[in-house]
Amino acid sequence: MKGINVMKVFARTIAAAFLSCASCQAAFSQEQTAIGYCNDRVDEYSFGFSWDNMPFSTGVLLSADMLEPYVGGKVVAVRIGLFEGEWQEEIDNVKLWIKLDINSDENIYEQAVGTCRPGWNDVALDFPFYINSGSFYIGYDAVQRTAGMAPVSYTKYDTPEAGSLYIDGVDQSELYGGSLSLQCVVEKEGLPDPELSITGMEITDDFLKPGETLKYRLDIANGGRITKDFQVSYQVDDMEPVLKNMTDSIGSTGVCEDEIEVPELAMGIHSLKATITQVEGKDVVLNTFEDSFVVYDKDYPRQHLLEHTTSVDCMVCPMGQNRLEILTEGLDNVEWISYHRNMSPSQIDPYTIDFSSVFSNLMYMTGVPQFSINRTDIMGDNLTAYGCAGDIRVITPVMDKALTYPAFVSIDLKTRYDEATHSLLIEASGERSGYFKMIYDDAMMSVVIVEDSLVYYQKDWDIYVDEYVHNNVVRRIYPESGYGDMIEWTGDNYVYDTSVPLGEDWNLENLRCVVFMHQPVAGQYNSQIMNSASARVMADGGISGSVAGGDMAVTASSEDGRIVLSGDYDSFEVFGLSGMRLENDNLEKGVYVVRVIVGGEVKALKAVVR
Secondary structure, eight states, rough: TTTEEEEEOOOOOOOOOOTSSSSSSOOOOEEEEESSOOSOOOOOEEEEOTTTEEEEEEEEOOOOOHGGGGTTTTEEEEEEEEEOOOTTTOOEEEEEEESSSOSSSSOOOEEEEEOOOOEEEEEEEEEEOOOHHHHSSEEEEEEOOOOOOOOEEEEESOOTTTTTOEETTEEEEEHHSEEEEEEEEEEEOOOOOEEEEEEHHHHHHHOTTTEEEEEEEEEEEEESSSSSSSEEEEEESSSSOEEEEOOBBBEEEEEEEEEEEOOOOEEEEEEEEEEEEEEEEEEOHHHEEEEEEEEOOOOOOOEEEEEEEEOOOOOOOHHHHHHHHHHHHTTTTTHHHHHHOSSBBBOTTTOOHHHHHHHHTTOOOOOOSSETTTOTTTTHHHHHOOSSSHHHHHHHHHHHTTTTTOOOOOOOEEEEEETTTTEEEEEEEEEEEEHHHHHHOOOOEEEEEEEEOOOEEEETTEEEEEEEEESSSEEEETTTTOOOEEHHHHHHHTEEEEEOOOOOOOOOGGGEEEEEEEESHHHHHHHHHHHHEESSSSSOOGGTEEEEEEEEEEOTTTTOOOOEEEOOOSEEEEEEESSOOOOOSOSEEEEEEEEEEEEEEEEEEEEOOO
């Protein structure tokens, strides 16, 4: 089970079909239906493997309870669902199988399929498979040709279906909390009527302004034959219910997505309830599912704070650095800061500060490298910290969701370096919205001083990189406790003034100041960051495409992707933000660190290839 990648993808793409159908619901007769645990869509979640030409085997358990209504019928086809999206890929050498024992090499049915493409692949069985009163496993063997892809689609649930997803004989239903996108087409005279029930509900956007449309999805289970004719009752708070007729195809499971116009609502938290009230014209009384959303008055520009923990003696910290670079690429509203921590008393990281351990404990971090965004339980899974050394597709949904959170307070930051006291004078001001006053009693302000382009060693698996460039390093948090200063409001406005002393050995050209407003720090769930802002301590021009450094100028050519220096220097090298040295040729667009040696003195400058 090495090398599995998991993700949730929000961008959709359409792929071509293979066999009789892809990306659409197959045509069924009145005596046919689809059974399985998965929804009727294949564009939500997926997994894959980290090696080229990777053979794998995957399947699901069809329990006796699930099969009971269909005893005496026969499986006439199998539908294999592959992911449609950014990491889609064909799989080949596909062989369909049915087993009584998932760990046995003996198949009671097998059939060569060949190649399957993104979407639904409908495979008609050469010989019908008759259903008796027992359970069986159904699945397929295949080969994934390209490492890093994630072609195998699965459906996620809040609670896993027991035994619903097996990979190479290992039960993975707990890991994935869902089921393989795999369905059996069953044929039987006198199929049971549809029996629908809602198993889950999700509101797409948690925050709405008055007049915006409320989008949602329902996960629905069906204990009978497929139906496309049912009615749902929606109720906002205690208002009059609204009835809507649906035509989504629901097999043994399915997804219903829709949107409704939200009536005029007061600011605050509101609920949306959903109940299935009719199936194929017959009135039913079924379970009700409920989710909540927020209506607010106004929001402000937001800078999301990504707080990262790392260490120079952590062999996977460069991997975490790389993942966060990918995660933040192209985002100008995410501020990234890194707290360094000693890995052990015998391994000293010179960039460690006292608050590093406080922060890690506050976020319930179990080690490094990990990160938190706005110190918020973003995914609703009681987590405020996430590991960042694994697959990028695991943490992509976290960032995507975080970016939808509005800010209900503004921060306008002004800084000035006081040469006489070698301190940074800071003024942060702004205003709060009406919704802010409803949800927060108190607010605190904290300041961090961050330095880039620090050259020191870094452990990278089993080797040490002697001249690794460390960026986003938190040099100081103020107040030193990290618990912040109380904000004093004048009506809905505030002004926060403070002065932070700078270290004598810090390079002013590489410093920046980050301020953030947060709830009083007293535990994991009430230290949420409301907004943040940042400013350079001294303007160095480096981020704009050219960097001034003494008598030198650094320019980046967009034509051949080279960085060029003018002025007097002995030598220079180019590093990526991950700290690895790069060839100065055909550089991709992005920010780079230029390490220059002048008369034996080392300077670290920045340049941008556009």
